[in-house]
Amino acid sequence: xxxxxxxxxxxxxxxxxxxxxxxxxxxxxxxxxxxxxxxxxxxxxxxxxxxxxxxxxxxxxxxxxxxxxxxxxxxxxxxxxxxxxxxxxxxxxxxxxxxxxxxxxxxxxxxxxxxxxxxxxxxxxxxxxxxxxxxxxxxxxxxxxxxxxxxxxxxxxxxxxxxxxxxxxxxxxxxxxxxxxxxxxxxxxxxxxxxxxxxxxxxxxxxxxxxxxxxxxxxxxxxxxxxxxxxxxxxxxxxxxxxxxxxxxxxxxxxxxxxxxxxxxxxxxxxxxxxxxxxxxxxxxxxxxxxxxxxxxxxxxxxxxxxxxxxxxxxxxxxxxxxxxxxxxxxxxxxxxxxxxxxxxxxxxxxxxxxxxxxxxxxxxxxxxxxxxxxxxxxxxxxxxxxxxxxxxxxxxxxxxxxxxxxxxxxxxxxxxxxx
Amino acid sequence: xxxxxxxxxxxxxxxxxxxxxxxxxxxxxxxxxxxxxxxxxxxxxxxxxxxxxxxxxxxxxxxxxxxxxxxxxxxxxxxxxxxxxxxxxxxxxxxxxxxxxxxxxxxxxxxxxxxxxxxxxxxxxxxxxxxxxxxxxxxxxxxxxxxxxxxxxxxxxxxxxxxxxxxxxxxxxxxxxxxxxxxxxxxxxxxxxxxxxxxxxxxxxxxxxxxxxxxxxxxxxxxxxxxxxxxxxxxxxxxxxxxxxxxxxxxxxxxxxxxxxxxxxxxxxxxxxxxxxxxxxxxxxxxxxxxxxxxxxxxxxxxxxxxxxxxxxxxxxxxxxxxxxxxxxxxxxxxxxxxxxxxxxxxxxxxxxxxxxxxxxxxxxxxxxxxxxxxxxxxxxxxxxxxxxxxxxxxxxxxxxxxxxxxxxxxxxxxxxxxx
Numbered sequence: 001x002x003x004x005x006x007x008x009x010x011x012x013x014x015x016x017x018x019x020x021x022x023x024x025x026x027x028x029x030x031x032x033x034x035x036x037x038x039x040x041x042x043x044x045x046x047x048x049x050x051x052x053x054x055x056x057x058x059x060x061x062x063x064x065x066x067x068x069x070x071x072x073x074x075x076x077x078x079x080x081x082x083x084x085x086x087x088x089x090x091x092x093x094x095x096x097x098x099x100x101x102x103x104x105x106x107x108x109x110x111x112x113x114x115x116x117x118x119x120x121x122x123x124x125x126x127x128x129x130x131x132x133x134x135x136x137x138x139x140x141x142x143x144x145x146x147x148x149x150x151x152x153x154x155x156x157x158x159x160x161x162x163x164x165x166x167x168x169x170x171x172x173x174x175x176x177x178x179x180x181x182x183x184x185x186x187x188x189x190x191x192x193x194x195x196x197x198x199x200x201x202x203x204x205x206x207x208x209x210x211x212x213x214x215x216x217x218x219x220x221x222x223x224x225x226x227x228x229x230x231x232x233x234x235x236x237x238x239x240x241x242x243x244x245x246x247x248x249x250x251x252x253x254x255x256x257x258x259x260x261x262x263x264x265x266x267x268x269x270x271x272x273x274x275x276x277x278x279x280x281x282x283x284x285x286x287x288x289x290x291x292x293x294x295x296x297x298x299x300x301x302x303x304x305x306x307x308x309x310x311x312x313x314x315x316x317x318x319x320x321x322x323x324x325x326x327x328x329x330x331x332x333x334x335x336x337x338x339x340x341x342x343x344x345x346x347x348x349x350x351x352x353x354x355x356x357x358x359x360x361x362x363x364x365x366x367x368x369x370x371x372x373x374x375x376x377x378x379x380x381x382x383x384x385x386x387x388x389x390x391x392x393x394x395x396x397x398x399x400x401x402x403x404x405x406x407x408x409x410x411x412x413x414x415x416x417x418x419x420x
Numbered sequence: 421x422x423x424x425x426x427x428x429x430x431x432x433x434x435x436x437x438x439x440x441x442x443x444x445x446x447x448x449x450x451x452x453x454x455x456x457x458x459x460x461x462x463x464x465x466x467x468x469x470x471x472x473x474x475x476x477x478x479x480x481x482x483x484x485x486x487x488x489x490x491x492x493x494x495x496x497x498x499x500x501x502x503x504x505x506x507x508x509x510x511x512x513x514x515x516x517x518x519x520x521x522x523x524x525x526x527x528x529x530x531x532x533x534x535x536x537x538x539x540x541x542x543x544x545x546x547x548x549x550x551x552x553x554x555x556x557x558x559x560x561x562x563x564x565x566x567x568x569x570x571x572x573x574x575x576x577x578x579x580x581x582x583x584x585x586x587x588x589x590x591x592x593x594x595x596x597x598x599x600x601x602x603x604x605x606x607x608x609x610x611x612x613x614x615x616x617x618x619x620x621x622x623x624x625x626x627x628x629x630x631x632x633x634x635x636x637x638x639x640x641x642x643x644x645x646x647x648x649x650x651x652x653x654x655x656x657x658x659x660x661x662x663x664x665x666x667x668x669x670x671x672x673x674x675x676x677x678x679x680x681x682x683x684x685x686x687x688x689x690x691x692x693x694x695x696x697x698x699x700x701x702x703x704x705x706x707x708x709x710x711x712x713x714x715x716x717x718x719x720x721x722x723x724x725x726x727x728x729x730x731x732x733x734x735x736x737x738x739x740x741x742x743x744x745x746x747x748x749x750x751x752x753x754x755x756x757x758x759x760x761x762x763x764x765x766x767x768x769x770x771x772x773x774x775x776x777x778x779x780x781x782x783x784x785x786x787x788x789x790x791x792x793x794x795x796x797x798x799x800x801x802x803x804x805x806x807x808x809x810x811x812x813x814x815x816x817x818x819x820x821x822x823x824x825x826x827x828x829x830x831x832x833x834x835x836x837x838x839x840x
Contacts, residue, residue, distance in 0.1 A: 017636055019462045021453035022608075022647070024444065033441035042439045043474060046466040054463060054485065061481040065474065216437065227442065281729075287715025288708035291729045295707025298783050298817050306735040309701075309711045309727035315769055319726070319739070349735055363718050397718050 006041040010062035014074035016049040027072045038175040039183035055086040063151045073158030075141035077121040088128035101125040134170040185237040189226040193410035222406025265293040271416040272303035280351035281307040282341035284358040305349040320344030335388040338378035355379045361400045379411045426461040430482035434494035436469040447492045458595040459603040475506040483571045493578030495561035497541040508548035521545040554590035605657040609646040613830035642826025685713040691836040692723035700771035701727040702761035704778040725769040740764030755808040758798035775799045781820045799831045
């Protein structure tokens with residue numbers, strides 16, 4: 001695609017806790033996205049413990065692979081935070097203590113908390129010779145920018161909010177490399193309520209047409225993401241990406257519920273706001289998951305009315321008004337019960353649209369006629385529109401619940417855009 | 421602690437898709453746990469693209485840091501799967517095609533799917549000279565075990581289920597190093613509803629007593645985990661770990677809600693089952709999150725009755741029976757409203773215990789008297805016990821919601837164990 005190869009970066013997460021079985025480095029994902037937007041490709045990531053020898057080993061390796069090294073972590077005040085001294089030792093430069101900064105930190109301790117700053121904290125004032133200090137408005141550990149033999153090393157704290165703010169304020173503005181150079185442009189198309197293979201079949205011809213530009217399909221329970229990307233000079237990459245996206249949209253149409261980082265719940269919220277409608281829910285097997293996803297979106301109180309989570313037949317009757325006959329004749333997991341649950345939620349909350357989910361998430365509760373994974377859905381509008389659907393989803397309890405939640409939101413979305 | 425240092429391992433995830441902003445290597449967490457149980461410490465982790473030069477670079481680096489190298493990924497049939505040829509090239513050994521294996525793969529294709537195996541797939545029959553083949557009962561890509569100059573390289577597929585099965589069947593049995601050698605033993609103690617610093621203050625003396633054994637405090641919204649670990653010969657490590665745990669329990673007592681992987685929701689579920697009680701909820705600002713956490717636990721239908729998610733004043737009145745006077749005089753975010761919400765949920769669902777959460781998760785809705793982060797909680801039992809608490813939580817919407825959910829569950833837990 002591009003004539004000039006992209007500048008390359010290595011990301012190094014420093015911290016013994018990230019080498020155990022529980023904690024993961026996640027800063028690198030965020031950093032990668034920022035770097036790609038600036039046309040820099042990440043070619044290696046590593047995690048090493050708070051040990052000078054291991055930090056030095058990775059710096060040697062990374063400096064052969066990439067012209068940029070970004071480190072995160074190990075800037076705290078305790079004895080096991082060794083990033084600054086280790087990087088300085090690897091570079092062969094001394095470290096100087098910035099007494100003004102130490103005094104400022106001490107004042108913060110005494111002023112705010114009224115206690116003496118522990119002596120160990122003074123080392124957060126240590127600056128490697130030749131480093132540019134990257135100020136940290138959110139904490140006491142500043143970042144640093146160092147250069148040696150054409151390799152640029154950017155040292156950032158491990159606390160995500162501090163790392164992000166320093167990067168955005170002090171690093172990103174210096175990565176702009178002019179319109180002449182290559183950048184990566186990405187677009188994510190999001191689709192719910194359709195299987196990965198069904199989507200792949202639809203888009204296969206477009207894959208082939210744009211075979212120079214990588215398209216990745218990522219499936220998660222109930223949702224599929226198509227990751228489009230292209231590289232090139234900024235304006236050219238943008239128009240090329242727009243052309244690729246147009247081709248995908250021509251085939252997928254309104255099956256695409258949102259783009260990039262917009263969640264399914266946020267897409268539904270956006271449509272509800274546009275119509276000035278409110279939504280109520282009746283959840284059985286999803287147990288509050290759909291509500292939790294919807295209310296995770298800031299501002300959702302403007303369109304979310306409320307939910308009844310009814311695990312038992314009794315609560316389906318009493319709180320949602322499902323009739324005893326329906327439950328007896330069709331069972332709790334049936335289109336009929338789903339419809340009455342949705343009608344009940346619509347009425348109880350005085351909402352404009354209501355959705356319901358009732359099914360068997362497992363591992364127990366399945367029968368030969370209604371095995372684990374059987375789920376019934378309904379959606380009703382105040383205008384009298386009503387629809388129900390039954391589905392069978394494979395996978396474990398979490399998978400059935402997540403897939404069901406996305407399916408229900410997609411039914412709501414289709415009712416809102418007027419597509420059955 | 422231990423006389424003989426632990427054997428060291430490096431884990432290398434191979435795959436260009438794990439160097440973008442979306443996908444993470446997670447196999448290494450599972451592998452780390454298995455290796456630690458065998459007394460092997462992970463000293464570095466890296467992710468590199470499907471490029472021979474980058475794979476070789478990391479093998480050189482890792483082989484200096486560790487006596488074991490575990491690679492995952494890059495064993496598929498497509499052109500960009502280059503792990504086997506890259507490792508062989510780095511070792512300087514040729515690759516031979518196992519024609520018997522190729523014939524078996526071809527038969528599988530033709531037998532099961534009735535189609536000819538693409539020629540590119542033949543390379544899954546390539547075996548580096550001197551490698552022990554690790555059979556893959558779940559897929560067509562076998563793993564390999566290679567040794568050179570005292571470094572052992574274990575090559576595993578990237579598909580988690582295949583990686584795990586090969587490791588368990590073909591690798592783990594060969595890692596047993598006899599009772600005489602050192603292993604790591606871990607225990608996680610879980611505490612909710614208490615801040616990190618308050619816990620640190622309580623446990624500081626125990627930290628000092630066991631200063632040879634690393635204790636890590638990991639805080640997530642509303643919950644703190646104390647990770648205890650020790651190394652030594654298996655039986656000695658186990659009794660030492662038990663002694664450390666006892667010391668922590670002496671100080672923290674029933675503030676510890678669970679151990680290891682047991683979530684707060686599972687702990688509460690366990691207590692409800694023991695008492696044969698059912699739980700109902702009335703959620704406002706958490707919007708169904710507490711219900712979703714509780715019903716995520718398999719078998720929760722045995723003790724979870726249901727929830728009303730009531731975002732509006734109207735639904736607090738109509739579905740939970742909160743009085744108009746209470747809402748007018750004290751507001752929706754008040755101890756009084758919280759108590760009436762919990763009483764309403766108890767009555768409506770006929771439950772044995774009910775909890776409520778009402779607050780301002782933000783970013784909008786705050787006032788000078790009740791800023792964003794103000795949350796009121798109540799819990800009521802069918803035996804007439806009742807309690808309410810008001811709290812202020814910092815952080816963004818997600819943080820306030822998660823912290824509130826854990827705090828509410830901790831209130832339920834304390835009512836169940838009879839501790840105010």
